[in-house]
Amino acid sequence: MFKLNFELANPKRFMDLSAKLLPWIWVIAVGLLGTGLYMALFVAPPDYQQGETVRMMFIHVPAASMATMVYMFMAASSAVALIMKHPLADMAAKAAAPIGAGYTLLALITGSLWGKPMWGTWWVWDARLTSVLVLFFLYIGYMALWEAMEEPVKAAKAAAVLCLVGVVNIPVIKFSVEWWNTLHQPTSLAKMDGPAIHSSMLWPLAIMALAYGALFVALLLLRMRTEILKRRVRSLQLSRARAAVQAGAA
Amino acid sequence: MFELFSTMTALLRRDLTLSARLGGGGLLAVIFFIIVVSMVPFGVGPEGALLSKIAAGMIWVGVVLSMLLSLDRLFQADFEDGTLDLLMLSSLPKGALVLVKCTAHWLTTGLPLIVASPILAILLQLPDGLLGPLLVGLLVGTPAMSLIGAIGASLTVGLRRGGLLLSLLVLPLQVPVLIFGVAAAKSEALWSPSHMLLAAVTLMTLVVSPLASGAALKLNMT
Amino acid sequence: MKLIASDITCFRGGRHVLESVSLELASGVASILRGPNGSGKSTLLRVVAGLVDHQEGKLSWLDDEGREIGEDDALHTSLFHYVGHLDAVKPSLTVRENLDFWAGLYGVPGDVETALQTLGLGALAQVPGAFLSAGQKKRLGLAKLCLGTRPLWILDEPSVSLDVEGVALIAGLMKAHCETGGSLLVTTHVDIGLKAEALQSLRLSVQGTLKVEAPENAQKENAQKESNNV
Known part of the structure; x- marks a missing residue:
């Protein structure tokens, strides 16, 4: 009788551990997010130049940095998956992608919303927004490659190669976009992060960043668990189909 | 070493012959290039001042799109008829295979586009001093586009509707080439810092692409 | 061995x-x-x-x-030589050119003539792959067995x-x-x-x-x- 590769489809220790941790991480994430949002929207003072619009920064800036950090996390997981062939690593990269893409989209939307009152237009080809936009395209490509390949083992490797190519290119893209921006925009526009941030703004910003981090971990574990269960269902279906063929042949 | 060189030339010669026999895939790319860039004045209006301002950028965008066209056949044709299986089994290292494929792609697609771009420079009224810097930039930058394209082509080889996905994967990675290429064209010097940045990107892809594409081919074939 | x-x-x-x-x-x-x-x-x-x-x-x-x-x-x-279901025949190359390529890749350019004769493809040497029947293509695919021992x-x-x-x-x-x-x-x-x-x-x-x-x-x-x- 053939075996299913349950060792791949059912990493038991991960399932046990994540089941125990997940509720606590959710509590931390929701708590931090609530506190952070309250401080950002009600406690922090309005900016003397930007007015109330500055509150958008507390949502935008951590989202933009999460966008990059999640991609770095994916690249690290991909490297581990390719080199050490740990089955959880490619799952982690896959599970992280839509979360990262979500933060990237959030950064783009809040950046655009912030741009309307500040720049008088919904979109300005500002260096950071442009980099985030290209990063968003990288996320989309990564997820599309996963979707396009039917064999999960193969898809994992291909996506890992793509992710590593992306991570090598991100600094080049960032540099080129910033360089391009200074080339074409000699007049300086208001930037979202001023040179000196007052401590009354630093606290909500830090808490929001932590909240995003905790939310990422919670969503990541949830998505990984779902993925593991999905793969288990897939192998069970395959084994059933296989058994039916054998019964028919006998 | 000599053996490696002779196997590489055998493959390069075959690819060039195939391209020449197939009614010149490169020629089609050139025609597409000319048509697509000729669409620009219809889009933005015939004002000479505006056209000459955006000419370099439009020519570069045209080159990026035209080079993308033939990329999905880069490995796919050999995959479909079983040639890629045997190439993978040959003594040719995967990285060398990728380099040969990119060289053939550049010679049959990139080079004809560069040759055709002065025509478009005339049509879009590119300022006189910029044609030289534009051409040097294209010579330095288009190899990077073949090399980056090979990464997308090797990742999507064997996929149905791989062509569309290929564009999605490749275009964002080509942003730096486009930025430095257009800046080089506007630099009014035959060899400016922008040209150097462009060359740096090409050299970087020369290292990254054979590694990544070789790995992608291997995993897609096995 | x-x-x-x-x-x-x-x-x-x-x-x-x-x-x-x-x-x-x-x-x-x-x-x-x-x-x-x-x-x-x-x-x-x-x-x-x-x-x-x-x-x-x-x-x-x-x-x-x-x-x-x-x-x-x-x-x-x-x-080893591997010949699978697919013949790896390029339609726009002639029979001889197809074999020349593989012989060049394997580093045995001298074996092409033998391969053509052994598989009975001598008369078809100048015919492009596109005009071959399925059986002739198969023979051309198998001719690679004669390229190097x-x-x-x-x-x-x-x-x-x-x-x-x-x-x-x-x-x-x-x-x-x-x-x-x-x-x-x-x-x-x-x-x-x-x-x-x-x-x-x-x-x-x-x-x-x-x-x-x-x-x-x-x-x-x-x-x-x-x-x-x-």
């Missing part, structure tokens, strides 16, 4: 296609692989050729004294779409290859015409396990099949 595959396990899409398959491809022996559709015959051939990854087990070449020659991929791929041939249904003459031709080639000390792993229904000692019958089950059958049994079964067909 022989190739040993030990405990090869291969899973794809979450199921085991090959389940600890072991086989020995010895010099002078033709190993005929049989099995129902979907049992993974082609996959096994591709695994042996290194075109499909296996998760467990290993492939190793032993010299005549039984010492391991080495495991590295470049050595492995230089020791390699100890092992891995052939997937080499007789498909060949005419009677072509089938006899390829059977003769396989026989000559084994008689000169080569080894062969092939999926085919063609009688190669070798003596029972020089044949090994391998049967792959739907479960992905491989059974090496005694030559006499295989012969008997074949005889029975033939009588059934009659």
Whole structure:
């Protein structure tokens, strides 16, 4: 009788551990997010130049940095998956992608919303927004490659190669976009992060960043668990189909 | 070493012959290039001042799109008829295979586009001093586009509707080439810092692409 | 010299296609692989050729004294010819150009003429691949076997779409290859015409396990099949 590769489809220790941790991480994430949002929207003072619009920064800036950090996390997981062939690593990269893409989209939307009152237009080809936009395209490509390949083992490797190519290119893209921006925009526009941030703004910003981090971990574990269960269902279906063929042949 | 060189030339010669026999895939790319860039004045209006301002950028965008066209056949044709299986089994290292494929792609697609771009420079009224810097930039930058394209082509080889996905994967990675290429064209010097940045990107892809594409081919074939 | 595959396990899409398959491809022996559709015959051939990854087990070449020659991929791929279902024929190249390319790639440009003659393609040398019939394309695909002498041939249904003459031709080639000390792993229904000692019958089950059958049994079964067909 053939075996299913349950060792791949059912990493038991991960399932046990994540089941125990997940509720606590959710509590931390929701708590931090609530506190952070309250401080950002009600406690922090309005900016003397930007007015109330500055509150958008507390949502935008951590989202933009999460966008990059999640991609770095994916690249690290991909490297581990390719080199050490740990089955959880490619799952982690896959599970992280839509979360990262979500933060990237959030950064783009809040950046655009912030741009309307500040720049008088919904979109300005500002260096950071442009980099985030290209990063968003990288996320989309990564997820599309996963979707396009039917064999999960193969898809994992291909996506890992793509992710590593992306991570090598991100600094080049960032540099080129910033360089391009200074080339074409000699007049300086208001930037979202001023040179000196007052401590009354630093606290909500830090808490929001932590909240995003905790939310990422919670969503990541949830998505990984779902993925593991999905793969288990897939192998069970395959084994059933296989058994039916054998019964028919006998 | 000599053996490696002779196997590489055998493959390069075959690819060039195939391209020449197939009614010149490169020629089609050139025609597409000319048509697509000729669409620009219809889009933005015939004002000479505006056209000459955006000419370099439009020519570069045209080159990026035209080079993308033939990329999905880069490995796919050999995959479909079983040639890629045997190439993978040959003594040719995967990285060398990728380099040969990119060289053939550049010679049959990139080079004809560069040759055709002065025509478009005339049509879009590119300022006189910029044609030289534009051409040097294209010579330095288009190899990077073949090399980056090979990464997308090797990742999507064997996929149905791989062509569309290929564009999605490749275009964002080509942003730096486009930025430095257009800046080089506007630099009014035959060899400016922008040209150097462009060359740096090409050299970087020369290292990254054979590694990544070789790995992608291997995993897609096995 | 022989190739040993030990405990090869291969899973794809979450199921085991090959389940600890072991086989020995010895010099002078033709190993005929049989099995129902979907049992993974082609996959096994591709695994042996290194075109499909296996998760467990290993492939190793032993010299005549039984010492391991080495495991590295470049050595492995230089020791066999693989001809699969696809013929790798380029329609816009002539028959000779197709072979010239492979000969150049394998570093044996002198062997093209022999290959053309052996497979009966001499008259077609200047004809583009696009104008070949399926059988002629198959012959062109098989002509690569004559490009350089390699100890092992891995052939997937080499007789498909060949005419009677072509089938006899390829059977003769396989026989000559084994008689000169080569080894062969092939999926085919063609009688190669070798003596029972020089044949090994391998049967792959739907479960992905491989059974090496005694030559006499295989012969008997074949005889029975033939009588059934009659």
